């Protein structure tokens with residue numbers, strides 16, 4: 001662990017108004033803040049955008065897969081597709097099973113070892129090839145995509161690669177590539193987005209060598225069939241500045257170890273073929289050599305694992321959007337109503353245009369972030385969160401648009417369509433399958449909070465003590481020099497530079513969108529400072545303001561990579577105008593959204609809504625619930641609660 005991160009873990013001080021917080025709230029904040037990655041050893045394109053710096057050097061040339069890597073991916077995808085087609089996704093959806101022989105075939109082609117280094121028997125894939133596979137699988141069967149992704153995007157291979165010791169890698173990687181399915185267990189009945197309430201404990205045994213794990217983990221994907229599980233536990237707390245600080249530690253646990261049991265296989269709206277369980281751990285004995293990274297670093301490990309794992313969802317979302325484009329293109333031409341194909345009525349045309357340009361943007365986001373991961377020269381934690389937030393929200397809108405465009409057939413199950421001899425377009429299954437993506441691996445709301453925290457960090461580093469009401473006079477005075485030194489040049493620049501935005505001529509007809517991004521990034525930087533000044537350490541509670549600021553940054557990021565992607569295609573084939581049209585369409589719509597967010601920052605109904613919510617929570621509106629059969633309380637105690 002670097003010195004700076006160690007310092008952060010121990011000295012974390014909250015730059016927010018804690019005066020009205022309960023001890024529990026402060027503890028939650030401290031646990032999260034202490035697990036935050038504080039160092040920026042590599043540059044970040046999106047972080048610069050928040051600071052009014054549109055650094056196009058990240059975008060030129062748009063990264064491309066080299067021939068050798070592409071060939072590896074191409075060959076693998078052919079084999080993978082053949083295996084995928086041995087199952088019928090509708091049957092998976094109906095029966096809730098991914099047959100064991102099918103899983104064995106996936107192992108045979110190496111699908112579980114894509115992220116396992118070659119030296120340990122895996123395929124050692126680039127992120128680009130891994131995401132090409134994720135896209136292919138997600139376009140066909142969401143349950144298989146989740147099985148493979150939970151295994152290696154968040155399961156053991158990813159944290160093992162980042163934090164495992166050489167011995168751990170030698171011990172586990174070969175198994176993970178050839179036969180052992182893995183899972184990631186963080187969530188608990190009372191631990192959703194806030195891990196500080198974790199109750200699963202790992203107590204040291206007297207022999208000084210082992211720990212005993214006790215607790216219950218909820219919604220553990222692959223848990224019921226997993227051979228290896230990364231389990232997050234609470235270990236002995238530390239005293240930091242006189243206060244008890246919870247310590248979270250990650251262990252690799254054998255799924256077949258005595259004391260590991262699946263209390264219940266959870267059943268969901270979609271992804272019906274996944275094996276997801278409520279898992280109980282009773283006196284599960286683990287050796288200290290199975291701690292990943294170090295004692296107390298479990299939450300930091302989980303956050304970094306999710307950070308890297310988040311790069312898969314954009315690929316899966318792109319796969320879904322491409323499938324929607326395929327289905328809607330065909331349907332838009334074939335289905336005639338009122339004397340014309342429905343793709344020719346203006347409502348239909350708008351839908352087709354929306355789906356096409358969003359698919360292009362998703363492609364650009366997936367390709368840019370995958371390539372940047374492989375290049376290893378940038379810090380992608382902000383881009384990964386933006387990509388996850390954007391792609392999962394857009395995928396939902398795209399499938400919803402597709403459902404509407406397909407009319408009644410969108411709502412009909414694919415099996416039923418097949419029986420009637422119609423095209424097997426699984427719109428309703430895809431809709432059920434993709435909805436969860438806005439909730440898991442960091443919900444959209446949590447992504448926004450994460451992004452807002454990271455966007456403000458450069459300012460907190462400089463002006464933190466000034467923002468905090470409880471800072472001492474000395475601390476505030478100490479910050480003055482730093483503040484003057486930085487803001488005396490930075491702030492005027494955010495006002496003056498937009499007056500001179502020019503260039504970007506190499507972008508051809510897309511240059512005007514780059515000029516927009518550049519100007520808007522200055523305005524975004526000014527807005528952050530304005531609201532930080534206005535609300536100071538209370539800004540953390542202004543989630544709607546922060547959400548809009550973060551949405552603007554995210555849209556600017558996507559506009560940037562979408563234009564760069566289009567440009568790279570146009571450079572290769574000057575006669576092809578389609579990439580320009582797609583990027584231009586996406587950017588025009590994004591600009592309208594961005595202008596709306598800026599406007600809503602100062603003119604909104606946030607306070608009105610907040611007051612209405614207070615009435616709801618106070619129970620003043622129960623009369624409005626009259627006339628229904630109310631959904632009820634369970635007749636039994638929650639499983640695992642005894």
Ligand SMILES: Cc1cc2nc3c(=O)[nH]c(=O)nc-3n(C[C@H](O)[C@H](O)[C@H](O)COP(=O)(O)OP(=O)(O)OC[C@H]3O[C@@H](n4cnc5c(N)ncnc54)[C@H](O)[C@@H]3O)c2cc1C
Nearest residue numbers: 184185186187191192193219220221439440441443445446
């Ligand atoms: C199909 C499926 C698979 C899953 N797989 C795994 C897995 O493999 N491993 C694992 O550990 N977990 C897994 N999960 C759990 C998943 O990651 C959680 O559902 C997710 O973290 C959100 O937690 P929660 O559902 O308890 O929501 P909560 O945290 O209770 O949140 C409820 C709502 O409140 C919002 N909210 C929460 N806090 C705030 C805040 N501070 N400000 C504003 N809004 C807030 C959330 O965004 C959400 O909209 C899975 C869940 C499902 C359904």
